[in-house]
Amino acid sequence: MPNFVPSFDPDDSPPAGALDPTPAHAVAVKQWTRDFLRLSDDAVVTVIELACADPRCPLVETVIAVFEEGRTRQWKFTRPKAAITKVMVQQALTASGLPPVLNAPDRRSA
């Protein structure tokens, strides 16, 4: 779970909600997901970090969810959102039986 008190110097930094302390990284994770799955613009990708109260759940978990017309898919990572790498996203999507999309363009660097 993100810290309740935003972890930046309030006098120097722009406000950042505890909701998403690393928004830039979330944007990257979404883009990797879009690229690997070749999603259309109509698909919605959400990335959320959870610390669920359910004892069956890990302490911290990041869920990537893809909402398309007619279906919703999700992938879970037992680590904070900031620790999710491009390779992890690729491996997770591949392991779920989806065809890997090789050489997916990294639109961030384009």
Next chain:
Amino acid sequence: MIPVTVLTGFLGSGKTTLLNRILTEQHGKKIAVIENEFGEVGVDNQLVIQAEEELFEMNNGCICCTVRGDLIRILNRLAKRKDPLDAVLIETTGLADPGPVAQTFFTDGDLRDKFRLDGIVTLVDAKHLAQHIDNAPEAKEQIAFADTILLNKTDLVSPAELDAMESRIRSMNAVAKLHRTRNAEIALDRVLGLGGFNLDRALEVDPQFLEPEYPFEWGGAYELPAGTFTLTVNEGPDPSMDVVLLPVKSLSESDLAAAREAAVLAFSDWETILKAGDTLLPSGTLQRLVFSAFPAEFAVRVARAGHYALFTQHHPEEFNATLKASAEGLKPAWSHVFKPDHEHDDEVSSVGITTPGDLDGKRLNEWISELLRTKGNDIFRMKGVLAIRGSNKRIVFQGVHMLFDAKFDREWRPGEARSNTLIFIGRSLDREQLNAGFRACLA
């Protein structure tokens, strides 16, 4: 950003009537309505979208990690419209838990860049409220989540019943704005533009909610000539009621405050028992009115003309109690409903904490994390303003279950006391534990 209003309420509470009213009123706004599949709204020139409530569990069926997948898709489509919208209204099914709808707006930055959850409006059927509350947990949740509650169909019940219902609603959600309506008639600005989830308005609550608690629920000051009056009490929730009657110099704020403090002291003292027919004197001491039959009548005798303040353990309306001169009821020149210091019966309640001083940021993080981990399911909403040691800015926050949004906002003003206020609305909240946990975070 497009404001989103969520309408909740049981079947028959008046949601559709309110929706039609909003859509047909000449307000010049382009509003999209996302209604549940059984809705009957259909208005020309407005966008009405049928939605099938699709709960999407992020995690093992835990409600605190559940969002509405259909809403995510629909809102994404709406965001791409060339003809921009002024507002979105989401109507939920009667039995819906508002949590997943609200959480949908706490999940992801993209959605929050385009839409802001403005408020949750809950319609309550005045005639069937008690039945709904007692038989369906969703009714309590809809009340608990609300920023605004419309107590609708008020023409179908008596004023006394309405007061009792309002009191019960208040005991569950002490911070929502409450309006009594007939046929869901209400000005549009009372249900739209609420800013209920606006961090900057996190503490726009009824000041009484943050008031200290008192051993009495009501106080009233009467201007009485010398003479004998009658206090008539009808059947109420208890077989007795403690009261204090005392003279008060004037109706000035300071004299009334002095009377209130004297009454607080008297309420902690031994009581004198009065039975029907006995005389209540303005002694400033605690007197217990004991009822064996109804209506129970007590004589009230004052020797000199002047102002007299009566403080009662329960609200007089709970007993339909009136002070009369001959047959005519007397109206108090001043009255105030105090926050009682007892728990109510409903398992859903509101807890407000207000404490001066600075908080240790690390301890606060640890406490909140643990609290939401263990009690997130039961905390429906929380909000507040906090002072963190080492920061000259206030922290404001809003949350739904275990998801929250917090940010530093304006600086504390010169001369402004640094203080902390938190509000929790939830199920089985342990007031003392919350208070103790929070106070342990003080620097």
